[in-house]
Amino acid sequence: MNRGRRLRTNPLIRGMVRETRASRDSLIYPIFFEEGNNIKAHIDSLEGQYRYSPDRAKEAIDDCLSHGVNKVLLFGIPKEKDSVGSQAYAENGVVQQAIREIKKEYKDEIYVITDVCMCEYTSHGHCGILNGNQVNNDETLKYLSDIALSHVKAGADMVAPSDMMDGRIAAIREKLDGAGFINTPIMSYAIKYASSFYGPFRDAAGSAPSFGDRKAYQMDFGNMREAIKEANFDEEEGADILMVKPALAFLDVIRELSYNTNLPIATYSVSGEYAMIKNAGKQGLINEYGVMCETTTSMLRAGADILITYYAKEIADAILRGDIG
Ligand SMILES: [Zn+2]
Numbered sequence: 392m393n394r395g396r397r398l399r400t401n402p403l404i405r406g407m408v409r410e411t412r413a414s415r416d417s418l419i420y421p422i423f424f425e426e427g428n429n430i431k432a433h434i435d436s437l438e439g440q441y442r443y444s445p446d447r448a449k450e451a452i453d454d455c456l457s458h459g460v461n462k463v464l465l466f467g468i469p470k471e472k473d474s475v476g477s478q479a480y481a482e483n484g485v486v487q488q489a490i491r492e493i494k495k496e497y498k499d500e501i502y503v504i505t506d507v508c509m510c511e512y513t514s515h516g517h518c519g520i521l522n523g524n525q526v527n528n529d530e531t532l533k534y535l536s537d538i539a540l541s542h543v544k545a546g547a548d549m550v551a552p553s554d555m556m557d558g559r560i561a562a563i564r565e566k567l568d569g570a571g572f573i574n575t576p577i578m579s580y581a582i583k584y585a586s587s588f589y590g591p592f593r594d595a596a597g598s599a600p601s602f603g604d605r606k607a608y609q610m611d612f613g614n615m616r617e618a619i620k621e622a623n624f625d626e627e628e629g630a631d632i633l634m635v636k637p638a639l640a641f642l643d644v645i646r647e648l649s650y651n652t653n654l655p656i657a658t659y660s661v662s663g664e665y666a667m668i669k670n671a672g673k674q675g676l677i678n679e680y681g682v683m684c685e686t687t688t689s690m691l692r693a694g695a696d697i698l699i700t701y702y703a704k705e706i707a708d709a710i711l712r713g714d715i716g
Pocket of ligand 1: 508509510511517518553554
């Protein structure tokens with residue numbers, strides 16, 4: 392008889408034959424920075440997550456490092472918004488301040504990645520410059536490049552454009568190279584679907600569009616070949632890492648991308664995924680910790696090398712315990 396159970400008899404042998412391994416090295420924790428002083432505000436739509444002012448960055452980073460998480464992805468929430476999102480590329484913008492605070496304290500102990508987009512900074516909440524009710528792609532590229540450069544000048548180790556404009560990887564690469572930052576990598580939100588899973592983030596970052604939706608630039612969730620096309624464009628333009636976002640509803644896309652690129656693949660397990668697990672756990676419907684371990688493993692098993700997740704610290708602890716990987 393074929394006896395598959397022989398390899399499942401105890402934790403030691405199950406650990407030995409496990410196919411999917413996890414490492415704390417691959418975790419990135421997203422942090423929201425809000426303009427102001429002495430702020431640590433709970434984000435009600437994302438239980439357990441906070442908005443910090445730049446002067447309290449040390450608290451946020453210390454917490455990450457205490458779990459062995461040493462990569463962060465920064466988002467900014469400015470006080471003032473305008474039609475061109477000028478606080479996104481301001482030398483003293485909220486993200487630029489946060490980067491300087493972090494790098495002043497830690498230098499190379501923590502790897503700082505910044506989200507590059509305009510939606511948190513524009514009065515209309517769209518990810519680019521508007522012409523009437525349409526986002527003007529080519530006009531937006533100049534702004535995105537300026538945002539990326541301002542982050543890198545402030546000390547960011549990597550930039551991650553999330554806008555889904557065409558040609559932005561090439562534009563940002565050219566801008567960074569021209570300023571001498573030839574070794575600063577770009578992680579592209581290459582395959583970003585127009586998704587209902589972003590809801591809690593939009594509350595957290597105050598970035599919901601004031602009219603319409605983002606379907607004219609983010610992808611249709613029915614499409615796979617188009618996803619690979621988008622990823623290939625970004626690879627040709629010089630992206631160093633490709634991202635699939637969201638994660639859980641798009642595991643097949645992660646897998647397909649893994650057959651179609653030699654670049655590292657990141658996936659962003661977004662706010663709605665976190666909130667679903669958190670809230671179902673809180674109501675006693677599921678075991679939150681168990682579902683976190685299982686869903687995290689599914690992303691790695693699908694082919695992701697890097698995970699961006701609000702659970703990064705808890706996942707790091709679970710990896711140490713041997714519950715993941
Ligand atoms: Zn955006």
